[in-house]
Amino acid sequence: MxxxxxxxxxxxxxxxxxxxxxxxxxxxxxxxxxxxxxxxxxxxxxxxxxxxxxxxxxxxxxxxxxxxxxxxxxxxxxxxxxxxxxxxxxxxxxxxxxxxxxxxxxxxxxxxxxxxxxxxxxxxxxxxxxxxxxxxxxxxxxxxxxxxxxxxxxxxxxxxxxxxxxxxxxxxxxxxxxxxxxxxxxxxxxxxxxxxxxxxxxxxxxxxxxxxxxxxxxxxxxxxxxxxxxxxxxxANLLGTDGQKMSKSKGNTIELGMDADATAKALKKAVTDADRHITYDPENRPEVANLLLLAGLASDRDPAQIAEEIGDGGGGTLKKVVTEAVNEHFAPIRARRAELAADxxxxxxxxxxxxxxxxxxxxxxxxxxxxxxxxxx
Structure with a gap:
């Protein structure tokens, strides 16, 4: 062929x-x-x-x-x-x-x-x-x-x-x-x-x-x-929760096999910045942009639109939005994975x-x- x-x-x-x-x-x-x-x-x-x-x-x-x-x-x-x-x-x-x-x-x-x-x-x-x-x-x-x-x-x-x-x-x-x-x-x-x-x-x-x-x-x-x-x-090139390159060896990843609670805990520690107004600016705000990108990928939405909706909600609201999007997207995958891992x-x-x-x-x-x-x- x-x-x-x-x-x-x-x-x-x-x-x-x-x-x-x-x-x-x-x-x-x-x-x-x-x-x-x-x-x-x-x-x-x-x-x-x-x-x-x-x-x-x-x-x-x-x-x-x-x-x-x-x-x-x-x-x-x-x-x-x-x-x-x-x-x-x-x-x-x-x-x-x-x-x-x-x-x-x-x-x-x-x-x-x-x-x-x-x-x-x-x-x-x-x-x-x-x-x-x-x-x-x-x-x-x-x-x-x-x-x-x-x-x-x-x-x-x-x-x-x-x-x-x-x-x-x-x-x-x-x-x-x-x-x-x-x-x-x-x-x-x-x-x-x-x-x-x-x-x-x-x-x-x-x-x-x-x-x-x-x-x-x-x-x-x-x-x-x-x-x-x-x-x-x-x-898209996703960064790890510490804002650096995502890598298994750095411990800054969210694994496919993590449950919802472990995911929320990992994202709660994710790096953002001091500006409470959330904007999608990959060049000047890479950590915030990375979380918005992750939320966008998980929910099939535009990261910039998600940023507009969060507005002055700050990093806490951003992390909540990302966590909900990730956990919803991966819930069926994780359920299936648990079945497979047990067999x-x-x-x-x-x-x-x-x-x-x-x-x-x-x-x-x-x-x-x-x-x-x-x-x-």
Whole structure:
């Protein structure tokens, strides 16, 4: 399954430039235009697309995940786009000394997915560690990239700088190639990303192109791997309750699994400012604007209109409005999640079915790779 590619000029850039994240303005404009075109094509005929996306099981999912990615995954599913969702358990150890309570986190992640509306009959949910053929693709893929290219990757650079000089693990260094294997094993041709993640997608495009150039094809008329394209995220960027970037590690999130009381308690501590007159001004009043945005997203309303209605009500009224909107929106999701979390057997069954389907596809892809590399003995 392939789709017409109009961003080959991006793929044709030098890999060093692309992997360093120096996407030119012109390339970004082309990618943005192509993403909009893809959205229109999906509305007409979704059958030409296969999506790969996923999460690391490092903690519980929160409202930022929901409004940032989960709702869009459900929308793509409802439109009929074939979707694969990776629970990236192996990626947990790229920058950590251990896996922690990973079993509980994987099942929690799965409960979140199903509670928000992802249907295991329509969407394939699977774990890294359960798909040997996917991980075996790392070997030929690593032959296609250089050490220098990997070290220029923005995420590798950022993670290395965050270690404070600690030696980089081989898994962290090869993280971009592992992501390429995630995308290409199922021949996904569409990946939902933010603009800051485009270098990772470019890595997968580079690997796909170089594999074709170096090793050839399993069948004469088509490359083994399609060149995956970006579906650029238009999601709002929610801040945490402390006004900083929402992050599981900072403890400033509102988790999907929180009950109404816990949500109210978290929002009561949310940062605002000293001005009692509430206005929607993201540039000058980011914390207040963030709460208004959250209320707007939860109630499908304009944040500016909500601000006008609150007027001189101050931060207390604002927090009350946000709490009511969030709790009302998530009440059915939380009820469903509680049912799912109590039925571990069902969650494990869903994951087993997803792993079986992903394994079948990965093994078929690996057979094509061996054929192209003349390694069928």
């Amino acid at each position: 392939t789709t017409e590619t109009t961003t080959e000029t991006v793929g044709a850039e030098s890999a060093g430039d692309a992997l360093a994240g120096s996407t030119s303005g012109a390339s970004l404009a082309r990618t943005t235009a192509r993403s909009a075109e893809i959205e229109r094509q999906i509305d007409v005929d979704p059958s030409g697309f296969r999506v790969l996306t996923g999460d690391r099981p490092t903690g519980n999912l929160h409202l930022g995940h929901y409004f940032g990615t989960l709702r869009n995954r459900v929308l793509l599913q409802r439109k009929g786009v074939e979707t694969f969702i990776l629970v990236a358990d192996y990626q947990v150890i790229t920058d950590r000394d251990g896996v922690g309570a990973i079993r509980e986190r994987v099942l929690s992640l799965l409960a979140d997915y199903l509670a928000v509306g992802l249907d295991p009959e329509a969407t394939t949910i699977f774990t890294h560690s359960s798909i040997p053929a996917l991980n075996q693709l790392m070997l030929p893929f690593l032959s296609l990239v250089t050490d220098a290219e990997l070290r220029r990757n923005p995420t590798v650079k950022a993670e290395f700088e965050a270690t404070g000089g600690r030696p980089m693990s081989g898994l962290l260094l090869t993280y971009p190639v592992h992501q390429a294997a995630d995308i290409l094993f199922c021949k996904a041709n569409l990946v939902p990303v933010g603009k800051d993640q485009l270098p990772h997608l470019e890595q997968a495009r580079v690997v796909a192109r170089r594999f074709d150039e170096r090793y050839g094809r399993a069948v004469p008329d088509a490359p083994v791997f399609p060149a995956p394209e970006a579906l650029l995220s238009q999601a 571990e057997a069902y969650l494990r069954e869903v994951l087993a079915r997803g792993n079986a389907r992903a394994t079948e596809i990965a093994e078929a892809t690996l057979d094509e790779v061996r054929t192209a590399m003349q390694m069928q003995y």
